[in-house]
Amino acid sequence: MSLTNKTPETKVESLFDQIADNYDGMNSLISLGNHKHWRKLVMKQLNVQPGSFAIDVCCGTGDWTIALARAVGPSGQVIGLDFSEEMLKIAEKKVAAAGLRDRVTLVKGDAMHLPYDDNQFDLATIGFGLRNVPDADQVLHEMTRVIHDQGRVACLETSKPTNPIIKLGWRAYFNLVPIMAKLTVNKYQEYSYLQRTTAEFVSAAKLVEMFQNAGLTDVSYRQFTFGAAAFHLGTKHA
Ligand SMILES: C[S@@+](CC[C@H](N)C(=O)[O-])C[C@H]1O[C@@H](n2cnc3c(N)ncnc32)[C@H](O)[C@@H]1O
Structure with a gap:
């Protein structure tokens, strides 16, 4: 069965347009600064x-796009794709400030239908995006389609702690997120959505299966901060 986010795509797009200005600050607040450590x-x-x-x-x-651009160096190239113009505008400014314009192309596009031919890329990444798309399986298939043989798909996403006590604390904390958003940036509804998609997203074990169903092999994952986030990696063997 496919994992679907039932919120219409146009609503998700406008939600991210609305929170774009506060997104980076809220990310640091909600993850208690941990997302930077996970990304490293x-x-x-x-x-x-x-x-x-x-x-x-x-x-x-653009946080992951920028980290990738630094790693690929002047002889590499990174595409950053998103459907929210406001998120892309912030990414554009950050890419320019980092002096990486020569190796980054930012594209407005839909993750469900990547506008690229098969077998193009060495690596396709998705950070905290998979739980927001209408069909996570389709997006994983698309990412697998556009990488070449031996290319890799990587996903960093919120996850579910398995320890029952940690799980209780994690749930209680996540219930506070919309309230924190209301108090800091006056965006209760938007962060209720993000809290709900986090709670509804699949377990790390289930995401392994989804990677495999997309045609990826050697799938591995590691969890961070008692399972609050997980990093999955798989390789395409054509
Ligand atoms: C939680 S943010 C993550 C941003 C960034 N990857 C990070 O690591 O901070 C999710 C992003 O996914 C984008 N998004 C959601 N659904 C999408 C879709 N179907 N196609 C393209 N972008 C989408 C949103 O616009 C938003 O910028």
């Missing part, structure tokens, strides 16, 4: 080679 660990594990061609799907304000 992920990049270390990925060991991206200079000269690589990568696509960062659902790139948002």
